[in-house]
Structure formats: structure tokens, C-alpha cells
Amino acid sequence: MTIIIAVSNQKGGVAKTTSCFSLGACLAERGWHTLVVDFDPQGHLSLAAGYDPDELESSVVDLLLADRSQVNPQALILPTAMANLDLMPADLRLATIEQTLTERESYEFALWRGFQSLAPPQRGEGGPAQSHYDAILIDCPPSLGKLAILALTAAQWALIPVQCEYFASRGLLRLLDVIDAVRQRTNAAIDYLIFATLFDVRNAISRRVLEELQEHFAGHLLQTVIRLDTRLRESPMAGEPVIQYAPRTRASQEYRALAQELVERLQVKEQIQ
Numbered sequence: 181m182t183i184i185i186a187v188s189n190q191k192g193g194v195a196k197t198t199s200c201f202s203l204g205a206c207l208a209e210r211g212w213h214t215l216v217v218d219f220d221p222q223g224h225l226s227l228a229a230g231y232d233p234d235e236l237e238s239s240v241v242d243l244l245l246a247d248r249s250q251v252n253p254q255a256l257i258l259p260t261a262m263a264n265l266d267l268m269p270a271d272l273r274l275a276t277i278e279q280t281l282t283e284r285e286s287y288e289f290a291l292w293r294g295f296q297s298l299a300p301p302q303r304g305e306g307g308p309a310q311s312h313y314d315a316i317l318i319d320c321p322p323s324l325g326k327l328a329i330l331a332l333t334a335a336q337w338a339l340i341p342v343q344c345e346y347f348a349s350r351g352l353l354r355l356l357d358v359i360d361a362v363r364q365r366t367n368a369a370i371d372y373l374i375f376a377t378l379f380d381v382r383n384a385i386s387r388r389v390l391e392e393l394q395e396h397f398a399g400h401l402l403q404t405v406i407r408l409d410t411r412l413r414e415s416p417m418a419g420e421p422v423i424q425y426a427p428r429t430r431a432s433q434e435y436r437a438l439a440q441e442l443v444e445r446l447q448v449k450e451q452i453q
């Protein structure tokens with residue numbers, strides 16, 4: 181089964197893209213065949229993986245617009261600097277696609293349907309083997325608009341990076357309301373996990389926010405905290421995930437620990453079901 185995770189937070193600059201790419205790389209390093217999907221019109225994930233969205237001929241937009249029969253999803257997938265880690269890029273059309281999509285019936289499922297077409301063919305059906313992923317990570321846009329709903333509808337998990345700053349928990353409550361609405365309308369199976377990032381050990385506010393998260397969201401909070409590390413600002417310019425750019429840096433160790441914890445949580449859930 182493919183585990184689909186939407187890295188979401190309606191606030192910009194909270195490390196969604198960084199976490200999506202870094203965690204995707206950590207899963208790939210563990211041998212998971214992993215796809216990261218750029219679902220933000222700004223195309224930052226594509227850029228971080230070394231691709232210029234302005235120069236791409238196809239992207240996740242084509243997956244959303246196409247009928248299953250029209251599109252070869254493999255044509256929308258690009259390799260990254262890491263083995264086992266692929267990218268489905270975004271392009272600027274993603275910014276204006278909402279209108280076109282909402283004219284269609286059950287548009288909320290457009291990304292989910294697209295992911296179905298990535299599945300390998302049924303046994304006995306023949307045809308060339310298609311790509312199969314253990315995990316798909318979606319880098320969501322900084323909004324709670326229709327694209328976010330599409331991503332949350334396609335995912336089993338929302339993974340929420342929370343920046344250790346004031347007002348972070350206010351935004352979090354709004355996001356959890358939206359996840360609740362998605363659970364009721366289009367995706368009964370969605371669950372969520374939270375982790376703290378951009379944590380500054382010297383900053384009292386950072387510590388306070390972390391304590392609040394521990395107090396109010398204990399069951400959903402991953403223990404690993406991602407601290408400030410400038411290597412995370414540099415690695416996108418190199419077009420590489422941090423664990424490749426600076427394998428031994430603190431950020432790499434922390435993202436590896438976060439991936440380990442995430443995998444454990446996913447497996448516990450699978451055993452329960």
C-alpha cells in the first residue's frame with residue numbers, strides 16, 4: 181500500500197517544503213520508493229530539487245486535468261539527486277487551476293484519482309510495469325483553499341509542521357477544523373500528526389510553544405524537534421536534500437530521527453487496522 185502524506189499548514193515559511201523534501205529523502209534513504217509532489221504554485225519544492233518550474237513542459241497540473249486514459253503519469257515524474265526519490269513538479273498553472281477544477285464533478289478527488297493512476301496494473305492485466313511508491317509526500321500550498329482540500333482528500337495523513345512562534349497554535353486550530361471537515365465530507369480515513377520546527381533553544385517563546393503543543397496535542401505530537409540550522413537554507417540552492425548536501429549536520433540527524441518516528445507511527449496504525 182502507498183502511504184500518502186500531505187505536509188500542510190496554511191502559513192507560509194513554516195518549513196513545509198523543507199520538511200517534505202527532507203523527509204522524502206530520509207524515507208528514500210531507508211529504501212522506500214518515494215515520490216514528493218509539488219502542490220504549491222510557487223514551485224519551491226521543484227526548485228529545491230533542481231528544476232525550474234518555468235521550464236517544465238508538464239507537471240502535477242496535467243495529472244489533475246487529465247482523464248486517466250489521456251495521461252501517462254510516468255511522463256510527469258522526474259528523478260532527483262537521490263536514488264529512490266522522485267519528484268512530481270508544479271508549474272504556474274497551478275495558481276489558476278481551481279476555477280477549472282471546480283466546474284468538474286467531485287473535483288475534490290482529482291488528486292486522489294491521479295494517484296490511483298500511478299498504481300501498478302492488476303496482476304494478469306499485462307502491460308509494462310508501472311511505477312509503484314511506498315510513500316507519496318505532498319507539499320501543500322500556504323492556504324486553506326481548494327488545493328489544500330484536494331491534498332487532504334488524497335492523503336491518509338496530514339503532517340503539520342508547527343513553527344515555534346507566537347500564534348502558531350491559533351493557526352493550528354483552524355487547520356484542524358478543516359481536517360475535520362475533510363474527514364466528514366471526502367476522506368473519513370484522514371488522521372494527523374504534528375511536529376515542532378524552526379525551534380530556537382535560546383528563545384523562551386520557542387520553548388513555550390513547544391510546551392503548549394506537548395500539553396494540548398500529546399497524542400498527535402511527534403517527539404522529534406527540528407531546530408534552526410542554516411544548512412537547511414543552503415541545501416535548496418544546491419538542488420539537494422539536506423541529508424545529501426550535509427549528511428552529518430544536526431538537521432540531517434533530526435530529520436532522520438523524525439522519519440524514524442513517523443515510520444513507527446505509520447506502522448502502529450497499520451497494525452491496528
Ligand SMILES: Nc1ncnc2c1ncn2[C@@H]1O[C@H](COP(=O)(O)OP(=O)(O)O)[C@@H](O)[C@H]1O
Pocket residue numbers: 191192193194195196197198199224322377378379406407408409410412413414431
Ligand atoms: N530548521 C530550519 N532552520 C533554518 N531554516 C529553516 C529551517 N527549516 C526551514 N528553513 C528555511 O525557512 C524558510 C521557509 O521554509 P519553507 O520550507 O520554504 O517553508 P514553507 O514551505 O512552509 O513556506 C526557507 O528559507 C527554509 O530554507
Ligand SMILES: [Mg+2]
Pocket residue numbers: 196197198220224225319
Ligand atoms: Mg513551501
